Every structure is written in structure tokens, then in C-alpha cells.
Amino acid sequence: MEVLVIGAGLAGVTSAWYLAQAGCSVTVVDRQPGPGLETSFANGGQISVSHPEPWANPSAPATVLRWLGREDAPLLFRLRADAAQWHWAASFLRECLPGRTARNTAAIAHLAAYSRLELRALRAATGIEYESREGGILHLFETPREFAHLPAKLRLLQDFGIAGRILDPDQTIAVEPALATLRPRLAGSLHGLDDETGNAHLFCTALAQKAQEAGVNFYLNNRVYDFDVVHGKIMGVRVFDGENRAGVMRADAVVLAAGSYSPLLARQLGIELPIYPVKGYSITVPILDEARAPHLSLTDESRRVVCSRLGSHLRVAGTAELVGYNLSPNPARGAAIMDWLEDHLPGVADLSGAEHWCGLRPATPSNVPLIGRTRIANLFLNTGHGTLGWTLACGSGKAISDIITGQRPKPDFPFLGPGPRWSPGRAQLSAVSSNKTR
């Protein structure tokens, strides 16, 4: 079977890899000159299996209201005359209902736990190197009220087969001495033992190289702009190459893995995807003092900031801004991340050498990605991974490959599909269908 994958980010490259392993003839098309150059470029680096709870949870509306109007707020909602944004925000509020949060958390946890196993298997099979580091993630809590919720959080994780432990401030410093200066204000931490970190861009590049060796073709510098659809089937994918020459690519099946731009392409096919770009920022800073730098990855739960050690650098990332497809940096938000680093790990990294970056998370209101079939017989989705595209990459890629090749995907997850086999996905399927036909 010939499969065309649109997008060479984490979702696209992993889809291509597993499809090639399953015996498909695979082509990847991307508008960038290399793999992983958009949202998968400089993310927080965390494989965060221990954080399946989506942003949309019962406490979110009050938190968003509290932060409203603050330029440096972890979540900045700038209301625009943009129907897609309003629609997404309304759906986000609905997903904050306790029952929906519980269902979404379970779906993400199952896929994340599966994804971690697939990542480890892939790493062992290919030997690829991407500054990966095991040992887990420390979720830091500064208020006793937040810390009091940890036993319930841990029980939930354990129900999903995810290992963790609760640490008091002294135990936290014992496992991560780099946090010693934080001791007076630390209430404690949750140590996600199954978590790991790695450089997503290096991973995309290394896996694309392996995929190429396995026969996958990469058409880079090619932008998809439209589709030829005949009798409910994609017969051609229209592209412009780097010199603006138009061409048509053909395949038996097409995987849409274009991140935040997936809804714009799906709209050409009359399909509305509930994905909105949520902008986030990161800095990558050279480590000054190896001995004082954290060896575990950190998540500051109250400020929504993560920090990972990637080779000789620290990557600090966070903040969420709903401002449409706008990639111009907001200095206040970059500065908030710099301040976090200096406040939490003073003198550990060379701030004058910081590389600033921002990217658009392809976010569904529930943070549950869209993986599976559509009403167009040969169009498949692997997109909408929001805050967890690195965590969920390998599991999602393997699952879409299984679906396309007629295997039953392993994780208990609401895959989009027409029949009772994947019935949990029916609720989401209604969100991605429309009656426009061409």
C-alpha cells in the first residue's frame, strides 16, 4: 500500500516510520527544508506520562479568570474576532466538566503509557540518539493545598499502571540536589518514575534518517495546498514545490499530520477539526555549571513551566497564548521564562546565551488527539496532540499505522472510526465530520 504522510513533525515522522515497518511504501511531504522544524523544534523535551490531566479540568475556569489580562500569565487568552477561537473556547469550557476531564485523562494516560513502551522499543531497535535521559520528572508544588491533593493524584496514576512516588521537601532535595535553594518554599513533589526527556528535533531528524534508510521518501520544501476528491476518496494531493511549481502526489492512503495547520487543510476537504493553535515559548540556555544543573526534568505545577536538561543545555518552556496563527514573540512571555530560570536555578545557566523560540501547539479542547479514520475513505488523522505531542508521538504513530494496515491498535483510546470496534471514538468523530462533499 502507498501512503502519503503530510507533515514531518513528531506525528508525521513516527507515522511514517511505523508504516514503513509494517511494509507500506511511504512518502512524507513537508513545506520545511527538514524534519521537526515547526512545533516539534524546541518543545519542553518531556516524555510526561505522569501528567495525563488536560488543561481543561474543573479548576481551569477559575484559574483562567484569575490570570485574565496579565501579559505574563501562564495562560493568556486574547479574545479576537475569530469564530474558531470562540468555538474552541466554548468546547474547552465543556471539557472542564468533571466527567469529561476523567474520561479525557484516562484516554491520554492509556496512550501515554503505551507510547512510552513504544518509544523505548524504538530506541532499542534503532539505536537513535537524541539527548535522551531517563530518571523521571519531578512535579514541584509550593503550596500545602496543592501538595495535599497528591495522594489522590498518585492513586489515579497507579490505576493506569503509571509509577510515581510522593516526596517531602527533604526527599525532593535528596533526589535532586540542584533544588537546594528552593527548600524553604517547597511543599513537596511528585516523582513520575516512568518519565523521560529528549530533544524532539534531534529525534525527528534521526528517525527520519532511519526511515529514509528503510525506504521512506521525504519531499521537503513542498507545501500542500489542496486535494482532488472523487467519490469520497482523495485521488491527488496538490503541492507547490520550493520554486512554486505545482504538482500532484498520489497514494492509496493519506495521513494528515500537519500539526496546527491540519484544520486549514482539512477544511479544503469539508472537514472541520476542533484544533486551535496555542502558542508556547521556550529558551535553550548553555549550562554554566554541570555539577549544579538538575539531572531530573522539572515541572513547576503552579507556573506551568517545565525544565529539561538536553545535553549541555537547559530547555525551559511553558506558557500558553491563544492568539491565532501568530508566531511573533511577546517579550513579556519570554522574559517570564527567563525569570523562572534565574529564580529557581540561579547561576546554573548562561542567560546571555539563551536561544528564544515559540511554537503553536495543535490543541483540541480536551487535549485528546485526533487519531484514526475520517468520512473520506482514504484520509486518516494523526494530529491535535496539544501539550503532549512528544509524550504521545510513538504510540500515536504506531496506532495510526495499525489502523491503516487493518490491525487493531493496542491502547484503550477513543480512536476515530466508523464501527463499534473503536466505538469510544464515535463521540469525537461527530466533531470532525461535516456534510460538505466534493
Ligand SMILES: Cc1cc2nc3c(=O)[nH]c(=O)nc-3n(C[C@H](O)[C@H](O)[C@H](O)COP(=O)(O)OP(=O)(O)OC[C@H]3O[C@@H](n4cnc5c(N)ncnc54)[C@H](O)[C@@H]3O)c2cc1C
Ligand atoms: C512551548 C512548548 C512546549 C512543549 N513541551 C512539550 C513537552 O515537554 N512534552 C510534550 O509531550 N509535548 C510538548 N509540546 C507539544 C509538542 O511539541 C507538540 O504537540 C508536537 O510538536 C506536535 O507535533 P506535530 O507533528 O503534530 O506538529 P508539527 O511539529 O508542527 O509538525 C507539523 C508539520 O506539518 C508541516 N506542514 C504544515 N502545513 C503544511 C502544508 N500545508 N504542507 C506541507 N507541510 C505542512 C509543518 O511544516 C510541520 O513540519 C510543547 C509545545 C510547545 C509549543
